[in-house]
Amino acid sequence: MWYKDEADGSFIHAADSEDLFRWEPIGAVLRDRPQEGPKVFSWMGYYWMLTDPWKGLGVYRSTDCELWERRADILASPGSRTDDGDAANHADVLVRGDRAFAFYFVHPERGESPRSRRSSLQAAELSFVDGDLACDRDRAFDLDLDQQGSTH
16 A cells, blocks of 8 residues: 655655555655655556646656656646646546556636635546656547446
8 A cells, every 4th residue: 555644744655464454564665755645556567656746646657566766747737628727636547458547636726715626527548658657638538437447
């Protein structure tokens, strides 16, 4: 399990469990910057971790889920779709064979008013380009949510 440890500067920590009841803390696995919302998934021969450093999504790559290599951030720039005009926050990922989709939220009216707390759920297809994870949030895609498939 990966999680944000606020007591340790909001760095990403990990814990292991053999029975999902008793957990053994491992300690920090990412110390490059404060962030939260780690999401780990397997796709295209790698393990990926998406995090929320509050300016788009952090991308990390691993071959063993123990050592993580920071890659380029994604979804930091606003998109052009309705209500997608802010950096992405807290993502989840749906993997369907050789395709993967990020689901994230934005605050389309960021500011001081009560409406600035409004969230909008967005989705974008991920790409695998030269060994890296990429995402063009404005690129059109098809996704059948009724289709059977694997999720990670």
